[in-house]
Amino acid sequence: MPQKTAALKxxxxxxxxxxxxxxxxxxxxxxxxxxxxxLGASGxxxxxxxxxxxxxxxxxxxxxxxxxxxTGKYWGITTLGYIxxxxxxxxxxxxxxxxxxxxxxxxxxxxxxxxxxxxxxxxSHGASQIGRGFGFGLHEAMDQTGAVMGPLAVAAxxxxxGEYRNGFTILIVPAVLGLIVLTVLQFIYPNPSDFEDKIETxxxxxxxxxxxxxxxxxAIIAAGYADFPLIAFHFQKQGIASGQTIPLFYALAMGVDxxxxxxxxxxxxxxxISILIIAALLSSLFAPLVFLGDTxxxxxxxxxxxxxxxxxxxxxxxxxxxxxxxxxRATAYGIFSTGYGLSWFLGSAFMxxxxxxxxxxxVIFSGATQLLAIPFFVWVxxxxxxxxxxxxxxxx
Numbered sequence: 001m002p003q004k005t006a007a008l009k010x011x012x013x014x015x016x017x018x019x020x021x022x023x024x025x026x027x028x029x030x031x032x033x034x035x036x037x038x039l040g041a042s043g044x045x046x047x048x049x050x051x052x053x054x055x056x057x058x059x060x061x062x063x064x065x066x067x068x069x070x071t072g073k074y075w076g077i078t079t080l081g082y083i084x085x086x087x088x089x090x091x092x093x094x095x096x097x098x099x100x101x102x103x104x105x106x107x108x109x110x111x112x113x114x115x116x117x118x119x120x121x122x123x124s125h126g127a128s129q130i131g132r133g134f135g136f137g138l139h140e141a142m143d144q145t146g147a148v149m150g151p152l153a154v155a156a157x158x159x160x161x162g163e164y165r166n167g168f169t170i171l172i173v174p175a176v177l178g179l180i181v182l183t184v185l186q187f188i189y190p191n192p193s194d195f196e197d198k199i200e201t202x203x204x205x206x207x208x209x210x211x212x213x214x215x216x217x218x219a220i221i222a223a224g225y226a227d228f229p230l231i232a233f234h235f236q237k238q239g240i241a242s243g244q245t246i247p248l249f250y251a252l253a254m255g256v257d258x259x260x261x262x263x264x265x266x267x268x269x270x271x272x273i274s275i276l277i278i279a280a281l282l283s284s285l286f287a288p289l290v291f292l293g294d295t296x297x298x299x300x301x302x303x304x305x306x307x308x309x310x311x312x313x314x315x316x317x318x319x320x321x322x323x324x325x326x327x328x329r330a331t332a333y334g335i336f337s338t339g340y341g342l343s344w345f346l347g348s349a350f351m352x353x354x355x356x357x358x359x360x361x362x363v364i365f366s367g368a369t370q371l372l373a374i375p376f377f378v379w380v381x382x383x384x385x386x387x388x389x390x391x392x393x394x395x396x
Contacts, residue, residue, distance in 0.1 A: 007129035007195045013185050014123055015142030017082070020178025022143050022254075024086045024171045025108050027150025030250040032092070032105055033229030034236040035164045039098035043233055047352015049102045050227040052345060057109030059341055065117035065334020069327065074118040075186040081115020082182055084108075086175035093168040116337060121330040124321040125192040132318040137265020140314040144258035146174065151247035151254065158247070167247075196326055207332055210383050211323050215339045217376030218316055221280065222340045223347030224287075224369025225308065226362075228253075230352060231290055234359075240295050252299065253306035260310025268315045273381045276315055280370045280377070283308025287366035291359050308370070 036046050068077050088107045095101040127135025154167035161167075228250055235241040241249055260279075267275045282304055289301025317333070324332040347369070354362040 003195065004129045006189075007126040007135075010126040010185075010189050010192060010195070011123065011130065011135050011138055012142070013181065013188075014119070014126070015139045017178050017182045017185065018119075018139060018143040019146035019149075020174040020181070021082060021086055022146035023150035023153070023174035024089050024146075024178070025112070025150075026147035026250070026254065027154045027171045027174075027247075028089045028092055028108070028168055029105075029228060030151035030154055030247040031158070031164050031167055031232070032101065033232030034246050035092075036098050036101060036229070037233050037236050038164060039096075039101060041098040041102075043230070043237075043355045044352045045098070045102075046233045047227075047230050047348050047350075047355065049105060050229040050348050050352075052349075053102075053106040053109040056106050057113040057341060059338050060110060060113035061117050061334040061337035061341070063334070064114055065121075065330040065332070065337070068118040068121065068330040068334075074122050074192075074330065075190070078115045078118045078122065079179075079182060079186070081111050081113070081119075082179060083111070085111030085115055086178065087111070089175065090168055090172045093165040095165075113337070117330045117333040120317055120333045121326075122192045124317075124329055125195045125326065127318070127321065128196040131265075131269040132321045133265035133268030133315060134262075135265075136318040136321075137261045137263075137268075137314040140261035140265070140310060141258040143313070144254045144261065144310070147254035147257065148251045150174065151251040155245070155247035155251070193326065207328065207335070208323055210380060211320070211332060213376065213383065214319065214323070214380045215336060217373045217380065218312075218336065219339050219343035220369050220373040220376065221283075221308075221312065222343040224351075224366040225283070225312075225344065225347065226287065226290070226305075226351055226366055227344070227348050230348065230355065231302075231305075234291060234355070235298070240298050249299065249302050253302040253309070256303045256306030257310040257313070260307045261314040264311045265314045265318060268318055273315075273319055273377055276311060276319075276377050277374050279308060279311035279315070280374050283311070284367045284370035287363045291363050 033046055033050070036049065041049070064077065068074050085108060088104050088111070092101055092104050095104065123135065123139055124132070150171065153170050157167045157170050158164065232246050235246050235249065264275050264279060286301045286304035286308065289297045289304065293301060320332055320336055321329065351362050351365065354365060
């Protein structure tokens with residue numbers, strides 16, 4: 001159908017914008033943990049910086065999501081966020097102290113905070129035509145394709161140029177390309193909400209109770225999911241990988257993330273939230289492999305880490321689109337991201353402290369939190385049959 005074809009093209013083009021953005025900032029993030037170690041930061045500092053950056057990035061989304069729904073300026077806010085999200089990355093090449101690098105890392109997270117809730121709301125409209133799980137999964141797959149390309153480009157620059165700083169300079173190319181496509185995209189599709197059937201909703205309606213239960217499960221998952229800067233710090237400190245190969249570990253995880261997003265998104269459209277239970281079981285395996293294993297086991301651990309990330313970045317958001325009316329969707333994504341980010345910050349900071357004291361305790365904490373989220377997902381599944389809606393009902 002023409003409507004579905006147009007929606008698919010919209011999702012692909014928006015995915016290309018995210019591909020370019022991810023190539024930019026994920027390329028940088030593939031070496032920021034190791035870069036901070038070289039600049040003299042400790043494990044606790046790396047954990048705090050990574051977690052606090054996520055706290056800022058996710059916490060701000062609470063306000064941005066609400067503002068997007070109230071003003072309806074989804075495209076304008078999205079564009080502003082993408083500009084900030086990518087503009088600060090090349091500046092990391094100019095830093096000489098870990099404090100300055102940490103500040104730029106948090107500025108980049110701020111830009112991502114500004115663009116994500118309205119972008120996800122826009123994406124949800126197009127995904128409503130092709131299947132929410134598939135739409136968000138396709139977007140995440142493209143997103144993570146960029147997250148593979150960025151670290152590979154950085155690894156190549158470091159290999160030939162020999163310094164972390166040089167790895168940041170190449171990233172200006174995808175940053176500029178993504179902004180050009182984004183500018184064109186909003187002129188082609190000025191009102192993506194037209195993809196979704198107009199359903200009368202009560203503007204004063206509160207977010208459903210099932211949303212808050214779901215948020216609790218997501219927060220538990222986030223608390224125990226080690227951020228890559230801490231993993232890269234571990235690789236550098238223990239000699240598991242060198243400065244030239246650390247980005248390759250990250251690229252592997254992002255490649256697995258992309259494939260997992262498509263698979264989990266496809267399965268979500270058919271079996272619902274049960275697929276998240278499987279994802280939690282698989283992601284619980286990454287910590288012992290990454291933090292206790294040798295180079296080969298660490299590679300396997302990064303693959304499991306990528307599986308969890310793929311599920312989190314696709315199915316978690318797709319499920320929200322089925323819970324919440326479209327006039328409150330950016331608000332819901334903002335609240336979701338705030339809860340996720342707060343939990344990620346507390347968990348990252350705690351795991352950074354655990355790392356300096358007992359890596360085994362870190363591993364136990366991480367694995368236990370992934371498993372603890374499973375009963376909450378079961379609760380959500382039993383409470384809301386919409387999360388098991390077949391694909392043909394979603395796109396009707």
